[in-house]
Amino acid sequence: MSQTVAFLGLGVMGGYMAANLARQGYTVQGWNRTPQKTGVNIAASAGVQIVPTLEAAVTGAKVVFSCVGDVPDVEAVLLGESGAARYASPQTLLVDFSTIGSQAAKTIAQALADQNLSFLDAPISGGDVGAKNGTLTIMVGGREADFQAALPYFEAMGKTIRLCGPVGSGQAVKMCNQILCALNLVGICEAMILAEKQGLDPQIIVEVCGTGAAGSWALSNLGLKVATGDFTPGFMIKHILKDLRLVREIAATARQELPGVALAEDLFKRVEALDELAREQGTQAMMRAYRN
Amino acid sequence: MSQTVAFLGLGVMGGYMAANLARQGYTVQGWNRTPQKTGVNIAASAGVQIVPTLEAAVTGAKVVFSCVGDVPDVEAVLLGESGAARYASPQTLLVDFSTIGSQAAKTIAQALADQNLSFLDAPISGGDVGAKNGTLTIMVGGREADFQAALPYFEAMGKTIRLCGPVGSGQAVKMCNQILCALNLVGICEAMILAEKQGLDPQIIVEVCGTGAAGSWALSNLGLKVATGDFTPGFMIKHILKDLRLVREIAATARQELPGVALAEDLFKRVEALDELAREQGTQAMMRAYRN
Numbered sequence: 001m002s003q004t005v006a007f008l009g010l011g012v013m014g015g016y017m018a019a020n021l022a023r024q025g026y027t028v029q030g031w032n033r034t035p036q037k038t039g040v041n042i043a044a045s046a047g048v049q050i051v052p053t054l055e056a057a058v059t060g061a062k063v064v065f066s067c068v069g070d071v072p073d074v075e076a077v078l079l080g081e082s083g084a085a086r087y088a089s090p091q092t093l094l095v096d097f098s099t100i101g102s103q104a105a106k107t108i109a110q111a112l113a114d115q116n117l118s119f120l121d122a123p124i125s126g127g128d129v130g131a132k133n134g135t136l137t138i139m140v141g142g143r144e145a146d147f148q149a150a151l152p153y154f155e156a157m158g159k160t161i162r163l164c165g166p167v168g169s170g171q172a173v174k175m176c177n178q179i180l181c182a183l184n185l186v187g188i189c190e191a192m193i194l195a196e197k198q199g200l201d202p203q204i205i206v207e208v209c210g211t212g213a214a215g216s217w218a219l220s221n222l223g224l225k226v227a228t229g230d231f232t233p234g235f236m237i238k239h240i241l242k243d244l245r246l247v248r249e250i251a252a253t254a255r256q257e258l259p260g261v262a263l264a265e266d267l268f269k270r271v272e273a274l275d276e277l278a279r280e281q282g283t284q285a286m287m288r289a290y291r292n
Numbered sequence: 293m294s295q296t297v298a299f300l301g302l303g304v305m306g307g308y309m310a311a312n313l314a315r316q317g318y319t320v321q322g323w324n325r326t327p328q329k330t331g332v333n334i335a336a337s338a339g340v341q342i343v344p345t346l347e348a349a350v351t352g353a354k355v356v357f358s359c360v361g362d363v364p365d366v367e368a369v370l371l372g373e374s375g376a377a378r379y380a381s382p383q384t385l386l387v388d389f390s391t392i393g394s395q396a397a398k399t400i401a402q403a404l405a406d407q408n409l410s411f412l413d414a415p416i417s418g419g420d421v422g423a424k425n426g427t428l429t430i431m432v433g434g435r436e437a438d439f440q441a442a443l444p445y446f447e448a449m450g451k452t453i454r455l456c457g458p459v460g461s462g463q464a465v466k467m468c469n470q471i472l473c474a475l476n477l478v479g480i481c482e483a484m485i486l487a488e489k490q491g492l493d494p495q496i497i498v499e500v501c502g503t504g505a506a507g508s509w510a511l512s513n514l515g516l517k518v519a520t521g522d523f524t525p526g527f528m529i530k531h532i533l534k535d536l537r538l539v540r541e542i543a544a545t546a547r548q549e550l551p552g553v554a555l556a557e558d559l560f561k562r563v564e565a566l567d568e569l570a571r572e573q574g575t576q577a578m579m580r581a582y583r584n
Binding site: 102125126127130137139159160162164165169172173175176177178179180181182183184186187188189190191192193194195197198199200201204205207208209211212213214215216217218219221235247250251254256257258259260261263267290 | 394417418419422429431451452454456457461464465467468469470471472473474475476478479480481482483484485486487489490491492493496497499500501503504505506507508509510511513527539542543546548549550551552553555559582
């Protein structure tokens with residue numbers, strides 16, 4: 001049974017990740033709170049065994065992966081009354097891919113350690129495309145031995161995989177990552193709106209600025225979408241808002257003002273308030289704040 | 293004499309650019325307001341003929357390049373009492389590399405056209421390294437025929453060379469470029485200060501975030517400098533402050549609020565107010581605003 005793993009949370013991200021584990025030959029017991037979801041189908045088609053209960057997923061699993069959402073979801077799935085900790089064998093390694101902040105990760109790790117279970121926080125970036133293609137960036141916090149044990153699995157799901165420090169460190173790096181994503185977008189929105197006011201072709205901005213000191217992944221991949229109003233989600237506004245809330249909490253604890261983050265959060269909230277659709281539009285819909 | 297060109301303004305940027313023209317076999321008549329400067333020496337060592345007066349530089353030149361600084365400098369060098377327009381032969385093409393905003397470029401182009409002279413605005417990016425290696429990005433505004441005439445010279449100095457539209461369009465793109473540079477830096481400063489507060493190695497941020505959706509030229513090239521306090525100038529705070537002032541003027545004319553630009557400008561001004569050194573530190577010294 002050493003190759004059997006559990007995957008809890010088969011949203012689009014989790015579905016693709018579980019699918020990539022199954023394709024590498026692992027026996028993956030997949031569970032999702034809501035059975036009828038796109039991610040569940042993606043996982044099932046790749047050979048993930050979809051099971052009806054969390055208990056059935058965790059039983060016999062050497063490693064338990066989870067990818068669920070916000071702090072309360074992770075706590076419920078790992079530590080709740082019917083959570084993974086209740087059904088996992090002693091010494092089992094639990095790896096959580098959700099973005100929940102360092103403090104929550106440390107608290108969860110301690111609660112699991114008290115039950116003789118190991119934990120890695122392993123938030124990811126790279127979006128649904130990265131999850132599908134197995135090219136995610138995986139930012140890991142925890143013990144070296146646990147990281148080494150999880151590495152073969154990570155390699156089925158990601159490309160840039162890095163142990164960043166003790167438990168919580170993956171989350172800490174992810175917070176910095178989200179700050180960069182949010183501020184890069186502020187720059188793109190303001191550059192694109194000024195390009196428009198000056199009568200410039202936005203493609204010129206992407207091509208000319210993208211090759212030099214102003215270049216970024218975001219400009220190359222989201223620049224034209226910002227300019228043309230293509231707000232199809234890669235990463236949704238509701239998710240960056242959750243992440244920036246976590247960033248704000250950490251900054252408040254550290255008594256560090258982050259005026260750029262505050263601005264980005266304000267812009268996303270203004271977009272969120274525009275209509276029902278906004279929360280599930282891509283982060284590039286920040287541009288709507290400049291058009292309203 | 294068809295291969296003779298003038299180069300007005302031999303600062304570090306202009307010095308390297310004139311040097312690259314000379315290395316391509318052009319006869320370059322170089323002039324600088326202040327004769328004893330690093331850039332003058334750079335140009336002279338590469339074979340640029342340093343001449344004592346602007347008149348001597350412009351006389352007999354088929355194309356007159358200028359790279360001088362702010363709007364009044366460009367106006368003085370091109371249109372002033374002893375400016376290039378006075379000494380240039382009819383039909384001469386004048387090309388200015390300074391960042392001066394679209395409106396000034398259009399005004400200068402009109403004044404030169406009245407004297408039967410052609411004009412291209414051609415602001416650059418890529419810093420002293422790009423100027424030295426001939427890998428600048430050159431954003432050009434003007435007529436297609438003038439652009440084609442200047443292209444062989446541009447190719448001696450730059451790598452990404454693009455006609456962006458009519459006169460003023462090079463400036464317009466440069467404004468967008470500077471917005472992107474400024475906001476990318478806000479993100480890097482806030483990510484690095486939060487990394488520090490969380491006890492992370494800044495190198496991990498550069499390596500892990502740099503490969504994914506948070507990546508940028510600025511993170512790869514300035515990230516560690518921000519974190520470690522290496523404020524050696526690539527591009528100086530006083531220069532980005534000039535550029536952001538121009539951006540603000542354009543935005544005001546267009547009645548477009550740019551809160552991110554306002555924040556970046558405020559941060560740079562706070563650094564500028566710290567001490568005498570600050571103005572000539574690199575833009576990555578924005579980090580000092582977060583440490584004070």
